[in-house]
Amino acid sequence: MILGLRGVVAVAVLICFFIAAHTVYWLLRYVAMGDGRPTLDRVPERVRGFMTYVVGQRRVIAEPAGILHLFIFWGFIILQAETIEYLIRGFYNDFRMSMIFGHTLYNFILLLQDVFGVLVLVAIVIGVVRRWVARPRHVVISVDAIIISTFIALLMITKFLANGAEIAQFGANLGHDPAWTPVAAWTAHNLLKVFSPDSAGLEVTLQISYALHLTVVGCFSIYVPFGKHLHLIGAMPNVFFRKLGPLGAIRAMDMEAEVESYGAAKVEDLSWKQLLDTYACTDCGRCEAYCPAFNTGKALNPMKVIAKVKYHLKDKGKQTLRLKAEDTEYPLLAGGIISKEELMACTTCGACVANCPVFIEHVDTIIDMRRYLALMEADFTPEVSRTFKNMENNSNPWGISSSYRGDWADGLEIPMMSELTEAPEYLFWVGCAGSFDDRQKKVTQAFAKILKTAGISFAILGSEEGCTGDPARRIGNEYLYWMLATQNIETLNGYGVRKIVTACPHCFHTIGKEYPQLGGNYEVIHHSDFMNALIREGSLKLKPSVSTRVTYHDSCYIGRWNNSYDSPRDILNAVPGLKVQEMELNKAQSFCCGAGGGRMWMEEHEGKRINIERTDQALATNPEAIAVACPFCMTMFDDGLKDRGAEGVVLRDLAEIIAENLITDENAATAAAE
Secondary structure, three states: OHHHHHHHHHHHHHHHHHHHHHHHHHHHHHHOOOEOOOOOOOHHHHHHHHHHHHHOOOOHHHOOOHHHHHHHHHHHHHOHHHHHHHHHHOOOOOOOOHHHHOHHHHHHHHHHHHHHHHHHHHHHHHHHHHHHOOOOOOOOOOHHHHHHHHHHHHHHHHHHHHHHHHHHHHHHHOOOOHHHOHHHHHHHHHHOOOOOOOOHHHHHHHHHHHHHHHHHHHHHHHHHHHOHHHHHHHHHHHHHOOOOOOOOOOOOOOOOOOOOOOOOOOHHHOEHHHHHHHHHOOOOOHHHHHOOOHHHOOOOOHHHHHHHHHHHHHHHHHHHHHOOOOOOOOOOOEOOOEOHHHHHOOOOOOHHHHHOOOOOOHHHHHHHHHHHHHHOOOOOOHHHHHHHHHHHHHOOOOOOOHHHOOHHHOOOOOOEHHHOOOOOOEEEEOHHHHHHOHHHHHHHHHHHHHHHHOOOOEEEOHHHOOOOOHHHHHHOOHHHHHHHHHHHHHHHHHOOOOEEEEOOHHHHHHHHHHHHHHOOOOEEEEHHHHHHHHHHOOOOOEOOOOOEEEEEOOOOOOOOOOOOOHHHHHHHHHOOOEEEOOOOOOHHHOOOOOOOOOHHHOOOOOOOOHHHHHHHHHHOOOOOEEEEOOHHHHHHHHHHHHHOOOOOOEEEEHHHHHHHOEOOHHHHHHHHHO
């Protein structure tokens, strides 16, 4: 009778597994609606990443609450051995894993199961308190979370009750030493001590706990594909197939191919990996917690963007693939399922991507939808339209004639590439802001002074330099980007340029990481890394500065997208007298200035201005100076300081700070004469 009951429960669980597998099959069929197919490249690196980020949960535990998830994850994995053992016992009552692993290893597994069972219960309790009592703003309360937490807690409780009942009932005839299961033994000797060893109560407790445990396993398997814990299925392959190309490089488009539509108008226009991203989402809320747009009251919530794509994918996939409802009309993805306001609020700062524990590429998905709006609908604001026109006609967002690009260098005796018979060691890529913006011209001149002082062989392109196309590409106008980029690559290759140094993070990122997609391969160095190297090797000597409290702002396109955090701080610390103090949000968690993703050229109508929020964060350190390493950041902080009436706070680029404190032959001679 007992064996019959166990067998029925085991069969029922296997049926649940089949139902779950059938559901997952169709979910993967929906993912296959996306563009492209999985390819296996750089397998060793992918395996290492899987071990680090799935097995080791490295990104999950980057925040304190992630430790709870680590215990639950590992407890869940370890306890699967017991679940398999329970299932097999449904057909073979005397089965023990020791028959496969041997008694020594089996006892160790039992100990791990006991320990992790307790850790999982503790983590569940703390998680409940955190989620429903001391809830952080980004943590979402959901019925799904309640159901899953209850399932997991029941698995642990029924495990200890079943194992405890076995110990109390069978004692020395159990098949293993109860010392290896101390928690189950405690349960037997304390909670179940009301029953005698031959009591029917123990047998009932054992069978009910056994049946309930496997019933929960079966229900759990069916429920997972429908709730937020679909990430148990999606996260592992998503991490394995994560993007391994240059960090922050946007997926290329073939602008010379004949296609019906550009960008992601429909969910099928996204890649299969972007669709898999939606299944991997854990709803942890880290992306929204660090998103500058969301945190200043904009329409964008990166987590909800991914969720909306997932729900739309599952609905459309079911209708078109399973129900064959081919005549059903669906709203567009870009501008429909995801509104234009959501898409255009993104600064492409990468905070969402950097903090996602399962490597979701929110920015790529947003830009693909922007591409459709820009290229197919021409749906952009008047100021963006004007910016595009200026870039197309004059190769810069200001619309100033290219003939003025080199005017900042008048009287500085800086050679033009066109004047040289052979290429110098470095091309100084000035960029649009460094060429045309009056404030940024001072930075350009300061950096040129540094290069000359260090004896660096360099030249500039002058009027032959064009906009890299970064703003156009990130707003979605891939065609304009392609035009500008191919022209620049032709110019650079024509001069045989191999090394480029620039003071603009956006130029640095675009030329270094995205021009190779079009055949432009160069060694590109940002001026912060370049100056730091010159200081370290002794090519630049610095005099003491006036004692100044300075805080540094990490540019997104130097920091998060290129992992350069030390050089700017090393530079500031190399200047005697400067006292560097950090903002609360710094380095990998730095808050965007608000200018990236083409937002430099858009008005900001919703919520608090992002640059004002970042300025407030800087002013909270009570600085005498703010240091930046990006022309866009310079503009945004300049506006922010004026808005806050804090013009007394000095705003300087790193190059200006170094140039002001350089020991040159000229000032050394002056000091000697005095």
